[in-house]
Amino acid sequence: MINSLKKLGNAILTALIYLLAFLPSIFMRLLYRGQVKYTDPSAKQTMKQGAVLIANHKSHKDGFFIPMLLFPRRVFVLVTRKWYDKRFLKPLFERLPYIPIDLTQPDASWMSAAEEALKKGKCVLIFPEGKLERNGKHEPFNSGFLLPVKHLGVPVIPMAIKGDYRLFHRQMLVVGKPERIELNQKGRLSAILHTASEQCEREVFCLAEEADDERKNEELEELIDSPLS
Numbered sequence: 413m414i415n416s417l418k419k420l421g422n423a424i425l426t427a428l429i430y431l432l433a434f435l436p437s438i439f440m441r442l443l444y445r446g447q448v449k450y451t452d453p454s455a456k457q458t459m460k461q462g463a464v465l466i467a468n469h470k471s472h473k474d475g476f477f478i479p480m481l482l483f484p485r486r487v488f489v490l491v492t493r494k495w496y497d498k499r500f501l502k503p504l505f506e507r508l509p510y511i512p513i514d515l516t517q518p519d520a521s522w523m524s525a526a527e528e529a530l531k532k533g534k535c536v537l538i539f540p541e542g543k544l545e546r547n548g549k550h551e552p553f554n555s556g557f558l559l560p561v562k563h564l565g566v567p568v569i570p571m572a573i574k575g576d577y578r579l580f581h582r583q584m585l586v587v588g589k590p591e592r593i594e595l596n597q598k599g600r601l602s603a604i605l606h607t608a609s610e611q612c613e614r615e616v617f618c619l620a621e622e623a624d625d626e627r628k629n630e631e632l633e634e635l636i637d638s639p640l641s
Contacts, residue, residue, distance in 0.1 A: 444575070444583035446481050451619070452589035455569055459485055462533040463590060464526075464561055466612055467571040468550055468620055469539040474573055478537060479509075481585050488529045489537045490522060509534075515542060527560050535569075536560070540609065550617060555602075555609035562595040562605075570612060572619035586619045 450456060459465075465487065467478060472495075479487040488509040496505050496512035505512070509529070513522040526536045540553035561568055567590040575583035593608050 443579050444477070444577055445580065446477065446583050446585070448481050448585045448587060450587045452587075455587045455590055458567055458569060458590040459535050460533070462530045463535050463567045463569050464530070464557065465535050465537040465569050465571055466540050466553075466557060466616060467537065467573055467585075468616055469541045469544050470573055470575075471544065471577055473577055474539065475510075475537070477577075477583065478571070478573065478585060482535075485535060487535045487537050488526065490526070490539070511536070523559055523563075527564060530560060530564055530566050540612070550620075553609045553613040553616075555605035558593070558595060558605050558608055558612075561593055565592075567592050568612060570615040570619060572616055572622075574620060586622065588615055588619050591615070 459482070465478075467474065471477075475489045475491055479485075479489060486509055488511055490513050491505065491510045493512050493514045493516075495501060496510065511522050511525045511529075513519055526538075529536055538557040540555075540557045541551035542554050543551055545551065558568075560566065569590050570588040572586045572588075573584070574586065575581060577583060591612075593612075595604055595608060597604060
């Protein structure tokens with residue numbers, strides 16, 4: 413009886429947390445005018461089958477904003493233990509699709525959780541920079557994000573988040589072309605991963621530059637169309 417009540421209580425708490433997570437997503441979409449642009453329509457179908465999503469990292473809001481834009485697809489997000497273990501956030505992270513990773517020491521536990529999600533056809537979002545961009549300058553990619561790709565052969569989808577999360581200004585997510593990366597060729601694994609990681613890095617920040625130009629053009633058009641101009 414006690415166990416049944418505990419399970420019921422946990423189910424109710426989980427449902428409440430999902431509701432509390434869903435409601436702010438509506439406000440974020442309205443406040444930041446979120447928009448998704450697919451440069452290749454095949455990305456939508458690829459996401460239904462499972463893929464590793466990689467993106468630049470501009471803000472702590474990214475890990476919530478990107479899955480919200482991709483809703484109703486269920487996207488698992490890697491989050492550092494620094495945030496995952498915070499007392500007021502941990503109950504949320506434990507019941508939502510977030511995977512903790514310890515960046516202070518070698519940690520393979522995230523890989524098992526990520527691969528389990530990928531095997532079920534889910535997407536896993538990773539920020540390969542491992543830290544936030546500072547003053548508009550991006551950090552080099554850490555190649556570890558490619559290990560689940562090597563193990564499972566899943567595709568990689570590059571993405572770029574653009575905008576500064578200013579209220580009522582367009583916040584854009586640009587989704588690139590899915591890539592099948594061959595990582596099982598002969599040679600030193602670290603070198604193979606490093607080369608592939610650099611290629612992925614170029615694709616992500618190329619998308620970011622294109623999105624930045626497009627966003628600036630939109631702002632100029634809004635100024636021109638404004639009755640005050």
